[in-house]
Amino acid sequence: MELPRYHRLRSTFYRLQASRCAACQATYFPPRPYCLHCGSRNLEELRLSGRGRVLSLTRVYQPSRGFSDGVGTLTALIELPEGLRLIAQLTDVEPAEVETGQEVEMVVRRLRTDEEQGLIVYGYKFRPVVGARAAEGANSA
Amino acid sequence: MRDVSIIGVGQTPVGEHWAHSLRDLGVEATRAALADAGLERPDALFVGNMVSGLLCQQENLATLLADFSGFPGIEALKIEAACASGAAAVRVAQLAVASGAHDLVVAVGIEKMTDLAIDGVTSALATAADADYEAAHGVTFTALNALLMRLYMERYGYTRADFAPFVITAHENAVTNPYAMFRETVTPEDFLNSPMVAEPISILDSSPVCDGAAAVVLCPSDRARSFTEQPVKILASATATDTIGLAPRKDLLWFGAAYESAHRAYRQTGLRPEEVDFFELHDAFTIVSALSLEAACFAERGQGVRFAQECHIHRNGKLPICTQGGLKARGHPVGASGAYQIVEAVNQLRGHGGPNQVANCRVGMAQSIGGMASVAVTHILGV
């Protein structure tokens, strides 16, 4: 039922595709057809690095339908080095271990399972950058 | 454009109406408002409703309510602006009368939320956010407000306990409102011990899931006194929008739509904030109350919580808010709340505020907010 919808969203959900205004360089996630800053409609594709920093977070005890295994998980407002923000779930982390300011990186995970259709929806989540992965990120930067 | 006045109001009690359907509630409020104006039939009906399709499997709601209220045939349309739908219906009704398109118009706000289990309601409410980039990621409405509340607390140095005055005041005011859902007081301890919905937002920071409908009748001001001795003028009516998503906003802790709609309303009247006698604000969560006070320029930035702590929001304070309990304690049947605010403001201005009457009030403001403050509708009423 929602198959075409998630197919359309694959470039943002799997690759964090954003957009940049060719006229004024303003960046947008999600991508949009008109620049809010200068009005231009000449926006180009921009691939984000997938790195970020937690600006705010919340532990959720009353999830939406289809997310019932999300009780007690973390939702975070994440600031990206490209000057953008987005909201996503955190994964691979104990809720007590994360604070604002935490460095995070994007991974593709299961968002939810449509119980009637058996459709599994995948998309971006973020996990803390720790130890070796942090060093690796620093070297390649 | 013609001046527009409110000549009748009606409301159902807010609560969990197991025995009453969507149509029962809508018809009751509509007919009560018409009866208050001494009318049998309006020229048009605008129905403010957020999610009857998901909550009750009923769309084409305005046709249903015109039909069952006893006047099929009239122009009837549903108006949707998330949690601000009720106020948006009043805005559209005001436009219809001001433009000369119709003379006698009913705006009714309605929501029936308790037919579904809580996860279904949570999903339905999340449709007011960005479906692809918020809701699809399991981001609930409460979670969005929680992200904002935590940011606000860290930025301005508040604790959870500092938000208690909003809740205590709302519940105090609801005790004597016969239409309110929670007619009981809460203590600071109750507030601190309330279970979390999404940290730092607890159940007591949040307005309840409930059912209700409220309605007003509008007509041109020059005809108002032929229907009632106590018409109330709509001095201003203004809607504004912001980005649908929270994350893309330049200034996360600023309600741009609320600011814009309030200032359009101030400009329409020539009034300044200090000339407003009371403010029915959108206390869906305590953080929304704080940011609404700031956006409408009653408090400086970061001072919305302090404003409440200094008791300015009490019935006898500088700016009484939520005078009949607000969304928190009167209840928040989402698409109806904006209409309840207008009904309560009219009652205050007519001197029908009961034990919660604001003394000598002449000018009242009501602001309803939808989505993650992505849309706001402000009305200023006066006598």
Ligand SMILES: [Zn+2]
């Ligand atoms: Zn641009």
